[in-house]
Amino acid sequence: MAILVVAEHDxxxxxxxxxxxxxxxMQIGGEVHVLVAGHDCAGAATEAAxxxxxxxxxxxxxxxxxxxxxxxxxxxxxxLARDYGHVLAGATAVGKNFMPRVAALLDVAQISDVTAVVxxxxxxxxxxxxxxxxxxxxxxxIKVVTVRGAAFDGAVDLAKNGPGAAAIESVPPGPASAASxxxxxxxxxxxxxxxxxxxxxxxxxxxxxxxxxxQLLDQLADKLGAAVGASRAAVDAGFAPNxxxxxxxxxxxxxxxxxxxxxxxxxxxLAGMKDSKLIVAINKDPEAPIxxxxxxxxxxDLFQAVPELTAAL
Amino acid sequence: MKALVAVKxxxxxxxxxxxxxxxxxxxxxxVKMSMNPFDExxxxxxxxxKEAGVVTxxxxxxxxxxxxxxxxxxxxxxxxxxxxxxDTAAELESLHVxxxxxxxxxxxxxxxxxxxxxxxxxxxxxxxxxxAALLRWPQATFASAVxxxxxxxxxxxxxxxxxxxxxxxLPAVVTVDLRLNAPRYATLxxxxxxxxxxxxxxxxxxxxxxxxxxxxxxxxxxxxxRAGGIKVPDVATLLHKLKTEAKVI
Numbered sequence: 001m002a003i004l005v006v007a008e009h010d011x012x013x014x015x016x017x018x019x020x021x022x023x024x025x026m027q028i029g030g031e032v033h034v035l036v037a038g039h040d041c042a043g044a045a046t047e048a049a050x051x052x053x054x055x056x057x058x059x060x061x062x063x064x065x066x067x068x069x070x071x072x073x074x075x076x077x078x079x080l081a082r083d084y085g086h087v088l089a090g091a092t093a094v095g096k097n098f099m100p101r102v103a104a105l106l107d108v109a110q111i112s113d114v115t116a117v118v119x120x121x122x123x124x125x126x127x128x129x130x131x132x133x134x135x136x137x138x139x140x141x142i143k144v145v146t147v148r149g150a151a152f153d154g155a156v157d158l159a160k161n162g163p164g165a166a167a168i169e170s171v172p173p174g175p176a177s178a179a180s181x182x183x184x185x186x187x188x189x190x191x192x193x194x195x196x197x198x199x200x201x202x203x204x205x206x207x208x209x210x211x212x213x214x215q216l217l218d219q220l221a222d223k224l225g226a227a228v229g230a231s232r233a234a235v236d237a238g239f240a241p242n243x244x245x246x247x248x249x250x251x252x253x254x255x256x257x258x259x260x261x262x263x264x265x266x267x268x269x270l271a272g273m274k275d276s277k278l279i280v281a282i283n284k285d286p287e288a289p290i291x292x293x294x295x296x297x298x299x300x301d302l303f304q305a306v307p308e309l310t311a312a313l
Numbered sequence: 314m315k316a317l318v319a320v321k322x323x324x325x326x327x328x329x330x331x332x333x334x335x336x337x338x339x340x341x342x343x344v345k346m347s348m349n350p351f352d353e354x355x356x357x358x359x360x361x362x363k364e365a366g367v368v369t370x371x372x373x374x375x376x377x378x379x380x381x382x383x384x385x386x387x388x389x390x391x392x393x394x395x396x397x398x399x400d401t402a403a404e405l406e407s408l409h410v411x412x413x414x415x416x417x418x419x420x421x422x423x424x425x426x427x428x429x430x431x432x433x434x435x436x437x438x439x440x441x442x443x444x445a446a447l448l449r450w451p452q453a454t455f456a457s458a459v460x461x462x463x464x465x466x467x468x469x470x471x472x473x474x475x476x477x478x479x480x481x482x483l484p485a486v487v488t489v490d491l492r493l494n495a496p497r498y499a500t501l502x503x504x505x506x507x508x509x510x511x512x513x514x515x516x517x518x519x520x521x522x523x524x525x526x527x528x529x530x531x532x533x534x535x536x537x538x539r540a541g542g543i544k545v546p547d548v549a550t551l552l553h554k555l556k557t558e559a560k561v562i
Contacts, residue, residue: 070442070445070452097454100442101442108527109407110408112439113438128433132533132536135532135534137528137529137530180479180481183478183480184477224562232491241475242492243472248433251473267329278559297543298545309548312548
């Protein structure tokens with residue numbers, strides 16, 4: 001049976017979380033199809049067709065899919081899913097929103113946030129804030145799976161001189177849901193890389209003391225070409241916007257370098273970053289749990305150490 | 314209008330989960346259990362809507378063994394008017410929970426159902442969306458602001474890029490995120506009052522839901538621990554090591 005990967009995109013291009021889900025799909029094995037549902041989304045569909053390992057791209061282009069509302073997107077996916085053995089999507093805010101709806105309408109279980117494929121029906125997923133890894137076998141005929149982006153490399157584009165891109169097939173839209181309407185959005189605008197896709201992340205915690213002090217991290221991040229993140233404590237205190245949050249209930253990241261500044265290292269934060277390749281911690285408390293996971297720990301006043309580091313780069 | 318709030322009894326937020334040595338699961342013997350923190354926020358939101366005169370009754374529901382009555386008493390101490398325990402000792406998956414809640418919604422006829430966006434034990438994050446699907450109701454997940462007006466509700470959601478606001482017709486399902494509100498503490502008088510509030514027990518079997526497993530947990534293991542690192546004395550040493558040893562910058 002083929003595998004359907006539901007793409008997340010901005011109409012023009014495919015998100016990294018979808019490329020990770022494609023890698024997971026290829027590890028499961030079987031023909032991989034991508035669904036691009038959007039509005040004026042030809043750019044995203046073309047990009048999907050050029051990803052190595054994608055056999056077919058299904059495109060549904062209609063205004064009702066402009067915002068990836070869970071109700072209409074789930075109905076569309078359910079209408080297609082019966083032809084597939086698996087339905088996959090990234091475990092992002094979008095994927096987490098519509099995929100359980102797909103599973104329930106198909107009357108099947110969902111396996112959330114998988115970090116490894118053991119067999120076509122068996123997956124590893126973290127539970128209890130990453131304190132444990134559960135290996136779970138899905139018994140239903142259709143496996144509905146969300147994939148943790150940080151756990152899989154993204155599927156890459158076809159080589160330019162390689163074989164041709166996948167066929168793009170148009171699929172008619174499903175029913176619209178009138179009961180849910182998009183009103184507005186307030187997106188954090190930043191010239192920096194996206195948190196979940198960045199090679200380097202500079203992250204601040206309660207120790208930053210204020211939102212203004214996050215400028216120290218912005219300056220360091222600018223020197224490193226890094227994204228800026230935050231602990232839940234810093235976001236709850238209003239120092240940083242919600243989409244900065246790294247942790248069990250925020251974003252899960254695994255950059256090459258994670259610099260934790262003024263973060264104590266609660267288990268809920270570690271759940272979101274402990275798979276980073278290299279962790280640096282700067283904290284004035286030598287007993288802070290963050291030092292237990294840090295490759296390089298610097299016990300120092302961040303208000304001196306961070307500007308010094310920025311200046312030295 | 315009536316609001317239904319689903320609350321789950323889980324390992325306490327501050328307790329580190331330990332994997333059983335035989336790999337069969339998490340050792341919960343003698344471990345402190347509490348209400349899932351997200352569910353507390355859900356209860357708080359429903360109670361605030363009642364205090365604002367929007368909601369007339371807040372019903373808390375929990376599913377599981379008799380000990381979940383404590384969780385319901387906590388919800389009632391926070392302001393829920395009554396509790397319903399759907400009694401079962403079965404190992405439940407999100408789909409089962411959603412189906413049981415679906416059956417209860419049929420009996421209770423709420424206009425709003427609040428749930429936490431995820432439970433901190435299985436971290437699945439599915440139940441609210443599944444319930445909305447089974448009911449064919451609209452859903453708003455990861456809510457950070459909720460405002461009920463007329464026959465609809467406007468919900469601001471925490472999404473990957475920032476915030477998004479949706480307008481839903483009622484009835485609707487809302488799953489709540491961390492920053493929706495700061496739940497109150499249960500005061501002693503309210504804890505005493507909660508003991509007198511009605512708590513109904515329904516046998517899960519009486520709701521006609523198929524609870525056959527849809528997944529099989531093969532093994533639970535500890536993640537490999539990170540090798541301990543080193544402390545560096547100053548910024549210069551840190552920078553040197555990042556450049557020459559780790560070669561990441």
